[in-house]
Amino acid sequence: MRIEVVNPNTSAAMTEAIGRAARAIAGPGVEVLATCPAMGPASIESHYDEALSVPGLLAEIAAGRADGYVIACFGDPGLDAARELAAGPVAGVAEAAMRTAALLGRGFSVVTTLERTCGRAWDLAHRYGMAGFCRGVSACDVPVLEVEEAVDAVVAACRTAVAADRSDVVVLGCAGMTAQRAEIERRVGVPVVDGVQAAVLQVESLVRMGLRTSAAGEFAAPPPKPYTGVLASFGSRGATLSARP
Structure with a gap:
C-alpha cells in the first residue's frame, strides 16, 4: 500500500x-x-x-x-x-484530527498558528459537525514556517487553551507542529492530536x-x-x- x-x-x-x-x-x-x-x-x-x-x-x-x-x-x-x-x-488533517479528538474526551481546543486563521478552523469545525466538541480555537502567533522551532510558544498556547476552554484534548492546528506532538502532550498533560498522523x-x-x-x-x-x-x-x-x- x-x-x-x-x-x-x-x-x-x-x-x-x-x-x-x-x-x-x-x-x-x-x-x-x-x-x-x-x-x-x-x-x-x-x-x-x-x-x-x-x-x-x-x-x-x-x-x-x-x-x-x-x-x-x-x-x-x-x-x-x-x-x-x-x-x-x-x-x-483538520477533519481527521477533529474526529479523532472527539473520541478522546468531551471537548477539544484547537491551537493554530496565526490569529487570522482561527475563523477558518471554526468554519471547518461547523462543516464537519464538530462544533459541539470544539470548545475553543486559539493561536500561538507563530508563522507556519517557524512553528517547528517554537515549541515553547505552542506549549504555552496549549496550556492557556486547556485552562480557558476546560478542554480534555488539544488539536494541533498546523501540519508543521507534527514533529513536536509527543513533547507538547508531555508538557501540557492532556492528549494532543496531530492531524497528519491521524x-x-x-x-x-x-x-x-x-x-x-x-x-x-x-x-x-x-x-x-x-x-x-x-x-x-x-x-x-x-x-x-x-x-x-
Whole structure:
C-alpha cells in the first residue's frame, strides 16, 4: 500500500518533517510518499494563500501515485476537489484530527498558528459537525514556517487553551507542529492530536477495508472541459478520470 501525503505549500523542509511523522505512524507494509507542489505559496496563512495552493495540490493528486492521500494543511484546502480526482480515499488533517479528538474526551481546543486563521478552523469545525466538541480555537502567533522551532510558544498556547476552554484534548492546528506532538502532550498533560498522523491512519484503514470516495453523486470525476491560460492542462484531467468507478 502507498499513501501520498501532500503538503500544499512548497516548503521542502516542512514536507520532509511531515513525511517523517507520517512514516513513524504508518502500519507494516505501508509506503509513505511525502510530496509538495511545484507551484504555490511558501506557506498557507490566508484565504489567498489557500486558494492559490489548490492547483498545485490537485496536480499532485491527479498524478495517481498512491492508493490513498492525505492533505497536510489544517485548512484542508481543495479537499472536495481532491476527492473527485483521487482513485483512493482522501483525508484532510483538520477533519481527521477533529474526529479523532472527539473520541478522546468531551471537548477539544484547537491551537493554530496565526490569529487570522482561527475563523477558518471554526468554519471547518461547523462543516464537519464538530462544533459541539470544539470548545475553543486559539493561536500561538507563530508563522507556519517557524512553528517547528517554537515549541515553547505552542506549549504555552496549549496550556492557556486547556485552562480557558476546560478542554480534555488539544488539536494541533498546523501540519508543521507534527514533529513536536509527543513533547507538547508531555508538557501540557492532556492528549494532543496531530492531524497528519491521524489522517494517515484513517486513510490506511479505508484502503485496507477496500473503501474509497463514492462517485455516485457530487464526488464523481469532474466533467472534462476546456481550460485556458496557465490552467490549460487541468481540463484534460477530467477526461482522464471520467471513467473512474
